[in-house]
Amino acid sequence: MNPLLQTFNTPHTTAPFSQIENKHFKPAFKAAIKKAKAEIDDITDNSEAPTFKNTIEKLDFSGYTLDRLSSIFFNLNSAETNDEIQKIAQEVSPLLSEFSNDIRLNEKLFNRVKSVYDQRENLELSVEQTTLLDKKYKSFARNGANLNDTDKTKLREIDMKLSKLSLQFGENVLAETNAFQLHLTDEIQLKGLPDGAKEAAKMAAKEKELDGWLITLDYPSYIPFMTYADDITLREKLAKAFGARAFQNNKHDNQQIVLDIVKLRHERANLLGYKTHAHFVLEERMAETPDKVIKFSNDLLEKAKPAAEREFKQLSDFAKKDGIEKLQKWDGAYYSEKLKKQNFNLDQEALKPYFKLENVIDGAFIIANRLFGLQFKEVQNIDKYHKEVKTYEVTNANGDFISVFYADFFPRKGKRNGAWMTSYKSQWKKDNENSRPHISIVCNFTKPTETKPSLLTFNEVTTLFHEFGHALHGMLANTVYPSLSGTSVYWDFVELPSQLLENWCYEKEALDLFAKHYLTNEPIPMEMVQKIKDSANFLEGMQTLRQLSFGLLDMQWHGAGESPETINNVKEFELNALDDTRLYPDVAENCMSTAFSHIFQGGYSSGYYSYKWAEVLDADAFEYFKETGIFNKETAKKLLDNVLSQGGTDKPMDLYKRFRGNEPSNEALLKRAGLTK
Ligand SMILES: [Zn+2]
Numbered sequence: 001m002n003p004l005l006q007t008f009n010t011p012h013t014t015a016p017f018s019q020i021e022n023k024h025f026k027p028a029f030k031a032a033i034k035k036a037k038a039e040i041d042d043i044t045d046n047s048e049a050p051t052f053k054n055t056i057e058k059l060d061f062s063g064y065t066l067d068r069l070s071s072i073f074f075n076l077n078s079a080e081t082n083d084e085i086q087k088i089a090q091e092v093s094p095l096l097s098e099f100s101n102d103i104r105l106n107e108k109l110f111n112r113v114k115s116v117y118d119q120r121e122n123l124e125l126s127v128e129q130t131t132l133l134d135k136k137y138k139s140f141a142r143n144g145a146n147l148n149d150t151d152k153t154k155l156r157e158i159d160m161k162l163s164k165l166s167l168q169f170g171e172n173v174l175a176e177t178n179a180f181q182l183h184l185t186d187e188i189q190l191k192g193l194p195d196g197a198k199e200a201a202k203m204a205a206k207e208k209e210l211d212g213w214l215i216t217l218d219y220p221s222y223i224p225f226m227t228y229a230d231d232i233t234l235r236e237k238l239a240k241a242f243g244a245r246a247f248q249n250n251k252h253d254n255q256q257i258v259l260d261i262v263k264l265r266h267e268r269a270n271l272l273g274y275k276t277h278a279h280f281v282l283e284e285r286m287a288e289t290p291d292k293v294i295k296f297s298n299d300l301l302e303k304a305k306p307a308a309e310r311e312f313k314q315l316s317d318f319a320k321k322d323g324i325e326k327l328q329k330w331d332g333a334y335y336s337e338k339l340k341k342q343n344f345n346l347d348q349e350a351l352k353p354y355f356k357l358e359n360v361i362d363g364a365f366i367i368a369n370r371l372f373g374l375q376f377k378e379v380q381n382i383d384k385y386h387k388e389v390k391t392y393e394v395t396n397a398n399g400d401f402i403s404v405f406y407a408d409f410f411p412r413k414g415k416r417n418g419a420w421m422t423s424y425k426s427q428w429k430k431d432n433e434n435s436r437p438h439i440s441i442v443c444n445f446t447k448p449t450e451t452k453p454s455l456l457t458f459n460e461v462t463t464l465f466h467e468f469g470h471a472l473h474g475m476l477a478n479t480v481y482p483s484l485s486g487t488s489v490y491w492d493f494v495e496l497p498s499q500l501l502e503n504w505c506y507e508k509e510a511l512d513l514f515a516k517h518y519l520t521n522e523p524i525p526m527e528m529v530q531k532i533k534d535s536a537n538f539l540e541g542m543q544t545l546r547q548l549s550f551g552l553l554d555m556q557w558h559g560a561g562e563s564p565e566t567i568n569n570v571k572e573f574e575l576n577a578l579d580d581t582r583l584y585p586d587v588a589e590n591c592m593s594t595a596f597s598h599i600f601q602g603g604y605s606s607g608y609y610s611y612k613w614a615e616v617l618d619a620d621a622f623e624y625f626k627e628t629g630i631f632n633k634e635t636a637k638k639l640l641d642n643v644l645s646q647g648g649t650d651k652p653m654d655l656y657k658r659f660r661g662n663e664p665s666n667e668a669l670l671k672r673a674g675l676t677k
Contacts, residue, residue: 363514
């Protein structure tokens with residue numbers, strides 16, 4: 001039998017990695033899709049009247065084999081891929097989108113869902129069931145299921161145009177990014193750059209068979225140059241090239257595309273009965289409405305602006321000593337770095353011996369134990385996809401099995417960059433069984449060498465805690481329905497557990513548990529940690545203003561500003577939208593929106609605010625721990641009962657209020673960021 005079609009529900013039957021061969025994937029996908037289709041038919045062919053149980057609940061438990069298989073396959077495609085797997089991904093992706101389209105457009109199924117939805121007041125459903133019903137109904141309605149045929153056609157046309165336009169937007173940004181290069185032939189032009197950056201510039205030149213050095217608009221080349229290069233003329237040239245991307249009235253210009261996208265998104269929202277695109281998006285967010293996002297942003301802006309202006313003046317004064325009369329955008333990163341060095345002189349390398357990977361992961365386990373009573377036991381009997389992966393069995397204080405936990409720490413060929421949490425099996429309850437999850441974190445940390453163990457940078461330490469926070473959200477899940485379990489929450493709520501966990505990395509009481517020199521065992525000097533804290537907050541007012549400016553620009557484009565029909569000048573619109581948050585003089589030949597890929601290419605439209613939103617949440621939540629003790633069991637239990645175990649079973653704001661007692665306040669963030677003085 002195909003190993004991918006076997007079930008694995010308990011700790012002792014996990015994903016059968018060692019039996020899987022690439023040839024198994026395609027047939028397994030075909031069989032699993034067939035099975036999922038049959039499960040849907042089973043719902044729609046039922047001659048009994050639609051009920052919550054025979055329709056909504058059944059729908060949520062349908063396609064289980066397919067979901068599990070997709071998890072295995074796409075997780076491997078990220079963590080342990082090769083050409084063959086990538087080719088299979090290309091082949092199965094259309095099958096999967098065809099299948100999900102079939103469900104979305106299945107009128108018989110929608111009619112049953114709608115029939116249950118229309119009776120929802122009389123069904124005496126639990127909160128979780130109400131949430132599930134709402135979610136299932138909206139997954140159809142938000143895609144046009146309630147529209148008449150003419151409007152359905154219209155919607156499909158808009159969607160097609162939008163997907164073409166965002167693709168074109170991205171291609172233009174890429175083309176413009178690649179079209180520029182700064183070719184330097186005199187080493188003096190690279191003065192100030194660290195050796196690594198110089199080396200990379202030399203390699204880039206060599207690749208194009210050029211002498212000297214090449215600087216490009218790709219971040220790994222652009223950012224170091226803007227941060228360290230002493231040559232102000234070159235920094236200006238590079239910054240202006242970066243800011244002019246897709247705003248040069250050539251064939252890669254994005255101005256018309258931006259206008260078209262916002263108009264079509266607006267039209268789409270109206271067609272579905274929403275006032276604006278932002279209203280449409282925010283319906284499924286913790287923030288709920290554009291008004292709330294605007295209020296949230298303006299409130300923070302008002303409080304952070306004095307600090308930002310103070311910092312800007314401080315930075316300007318510092319640059320004046322260098323003869324800079326008026327601080328410009330291309331001076332920002334450069335003088336910030338210089339001033340930071342002068343103020344802190346932080347040596348990141350000196351910290352690494354205190355953060356041996358094994359100690360840090362143990363620290364995370366101890367903290368999870370002190371807070372939630374969890375025990376992590378490394379075991380060898382769980383099948384893995386690579387020998388470097390570590391496997392754990394997680395139990396609670398009563399010894400009950402809670403979760404399987406995989407941890408995959410080091411970079412290798414076939415693993416994509418970054419760090420992430422994922423799962424091989426979600427948690428759910430059915431027929432008196434609470435089926436526990438299989439959770440994984442994947443990272444790219446500093447590898448051990450022959451003479452040294454893996455010693456983490458502080459940034460890697462917080463990354464580990466971040467992913468571990470997501471993992472706890474997955475492991476501690478305790479819901480009935482799989483689609484509401486664990487991290488299946490609105491995405492402006494999903495970073496709460498992860499960012500919250502990071503806070504423990506800065507606390508003496510927590511660091512004392514694990515941050516010990518790997519050779520001498522001496523505890524980390526707290527003044528070093530304080531330095532990290534202070535330097536992390538350096539120029540935080542300016543940073544806050546910058547983040548808020550992007551979020552506000554996004555909201556202006558998608559609903560809070562004038563109606564998209566009347567906007568006809570991208571630059572003018574943007575200038576207006578950025579008016580309250582501007583620190584540096586505007587650069588006339590530059591435009592942010594034409595290269596703002598987050599909102600015009602990717603899925604962040606009306607969502608950019610969530611970065612700050614998540615920070616406010618985690619600071620406010622951690623403040624509660626600080627008030628009651630960072631290892632306070634009752635506070636931890638409130639977090640567990642109301643947030644970590646609850647997944648997406650209720651409105652995030654209600655879950656949060658049950659944990660915290662109030663709605664989140666931005667005071668804790670302002671205090672943590674040193675912006676209250
Ligand atoms: Zn995260």
